[in-house]
Amino acid sequence: MKAKEKEDIISQTLLQDYTKLYRLAYSYAKNSDDALDIVQESAYKAIKYGSGLKNEKYVSTWLYRIVYNTAMDFLKKRRMEQPGIEDYDMEQEDQYIDFDVMNSLNKLEPKDRTVLILRFFEEQTIKSIANITNENVNTVKSRLYRALDKLKVELEEPI
Amino acid sequence: MEIRLKRNLDDMKHAYENYPVPMEAKERIQMGIDQARAEEGLGNKHSRSYKWVKRTGILVAAATIALVISVNVSSTVAYALQGIPILNTLVDIITVRTFTDKQENTQAKVDIPGVVISGDEIPKELEEGLSNLNEQMQVYMHQIIAQYKKDIDEFGPEAHESLDSSYTIVRNDNELLSVRIDTVFTMGGAANTSKIYHLDKVSGKTITLKDLFEDNSDYIQRLDDFVWDQMKNYNGGEEGNPYFMEDSNFVQEDTNFYINENNELVLVFDEYEVAIGAAGMQEFVIPANEIEDILKVPSYID
Numbered sequence: 001m002k003a004k005e006k007e008d009i010i011s012q013t014l015l016q017d018y019t020k021l022y023r024l025a026y027s028y029a030k031n032s033d034d035a036l037d038i039v040q041e042s043a044y045k046a047i048k049y050g051s052g053l054k055n056e057k058y059v060s061t062w063l064y065r066i067v068y069n070t071a072m073d074f075l076k077k078r079r080m081e082q083p084g085i086e087d088y089d090m091e092q093e094d095q096y097i098d099f100d101v102m103n104s105l106n107k108l109e110p111k112d113r114t115v116l117i118l119r120f121f122e123e124q125t126i127k128s129i130a131n132i133t134n135e136n137v138n139t140v141k142s143r144l145y146r147a148l149d150k151l152k153v154e155l156e157e158p159i
Numbered sequence: 160m161e162i163r164l165k166r167n168l169d170d171m172k173h174a175y176e177n178y179p180v181p182m183e184a185k186e187r188i189q190m191g192i193d194q195a196r197a198e199e200g201l202g203n204k205h206s207r208s209y210k211w212v213k214r215t216g217i218l219v220a221a222a223t224i225a226l227v228i229s230v231n232v233s234s235t236v237a238y239a240l241q242g243i244p245i246l247n248t249l250v251d252i253i254t255v256r257t258f259t260d261k262q263e264n265t266q267a268k269v270d271i272p273g274v275v276i277s278g279d280e281i282p283k284e285l286e287e288g289l290s291n292l293n294e295q296m297q298v299y300m301h302q303i304i305a306q307y308k309k310d311i312d313e314f315g316p317e318a319h320e321s322l323d324s325s326y327t328i329v330r331n332d333n334e335l336l337s338v339r340i341d342t343v344f345t346m347g348g349a350a351n352t353s354k355i356y357h358l359d360k361v362s363g364k365t366i367t368l369k370d371l372f373e374d375n376s377d378y379i380q381r382l383d384d385f386v387w388d389q390m391k392n393y394n395g396g397e398e399g400n401p402y403f404m405e406d407s408n409f410v411q412e413d414t415n416f417y418i419n420e421n422n423e424l425v426l427v428f429d430e431y432e433v434a435i436g437a438a439g440m441q442e443f444v445i446p447a448n449e450i451e452d453i454l455k456v457p458s459y460i461d
Contacts, residue, residue: 011192015185022184036187043191104171120168121175
């Protein structure tokens with residue numbers, strides 16, 4: 001796959017999946033300004049470091065990973081600039097949206113939250129999630145159980 | 160019990176999927192893509208660090224970024240150059256991207272400018288300054304586009320809107336680069352708006368109206384008084400004075416300006432800014448003797 005073709009696939013997918021990428025970014029940022037910064041930076045990185053995508057079949061997963069990493073960097077930076085603010089603090093949030101779901105998600109620690117979102121809302125496989133977050137499969141499962149437990153949700157089917 | 164809780168997760172999923180995503184998100188992704196593509200010409204010459212700028216919605220690059228394309232890479236651009244040589248450095252403008260849109264009742268054509276530079280030893284300040292300038296212009300253009308898209312989103316086929324934006328180089332000599340972006344926005348009536356950017360090629364700094372004058376001078380008042388006098392002495396046609404004479408404080412820190420071929424300062428006002436719409440955009444030439452005493456020297460103006 002030539003570099004130009006790869007770049008085209010990446011940019012097309014970016015523009016196609018932008019709502020999913022934004023929502024994922026938003027789950028970390030908690031306000032739209034920061035979420036927009038994260039997606040822009042992610043799009044930039046996706047094109048710039050396109051050579052990191054080995055197989056175009058996995059472009060969506062690869063993009064999730066970039067957003068995840070960019071968001072993590074962002075949170076780390078925010079923590080450094082504003083010590084004392086927890087990642088699941090209400091302070092940075094937009095005021096006007098009814099955010100029951102984001103509220104519930106906020107109860108979770110960021111990495112657990114990621115796993116829950118990717119598994120149940122974005123329907124990624126456990127293996128994909130392990131790729132995206134660069135953790136092993138068992139860790140991903142633990143996070144999922146912990147998240148569900150925290151939210152007090154039980155499933156009929158196994159994870 | 161289990162079924163109820165499972166539904167809970169489904170509800171959450173549904174709420175998550177319907178969580179509102181601002182229109183701007185797509186535009187910002189496009190910006191990220193454009194920036195990375197533009198940098199390909201530089202060939203990773205510069206490492207790039209970002210500062211997260213809170214609440215502005217933009218990322219500000221600490222080092223050279225965005226659209227400073229080395230002309231050595233693209234021969235088509237080289238042939239298009241019209242810049243005046245300074246030593247061995249050429250500065251010119253290209254259209255980085257044209258945003259076009261055509262829908263039932265709306266259409267848009269927006270040229271996004273980018274300054275390019277070529278040369279053997281490009282002064283660092285100049286390169287950084289151009290990069291900065293490009294970013295400013297990019298942000299401005301994307302805001303315009305985002306507004307257009309937002310209108311369509313909100314009003315649908317009832318938008319009846321057309322957007323046309325193009326740019327010109329107003330000045331490009333050894334000292335100063337001035338780029339003017341003119342946008343015509345039509346929805347019902349037409350509104351013309353202009354934004355003029357200036358870059359001092361020696362220092363690499365963006366120049367605003369304030370920078371032309373000595374610190375602590377009352378340049379705003381002086382310019383405003385002059386403009387007001389001009390308006391009062393309007394002496395054209397039977398339709399009467401089109402200016403908003405009851406207003407004052409026309410001149411602001413961010414008032415658009417350019418320096419014409421006679422090295423005179425010209426103030427530029429958008430439609431509706433100082434006069435009725437029918438009068439169109441307004442320009443006022445400020446004679447040198449009006450402002451000589453408060454000009455910062457050396458000056459582009461003489």
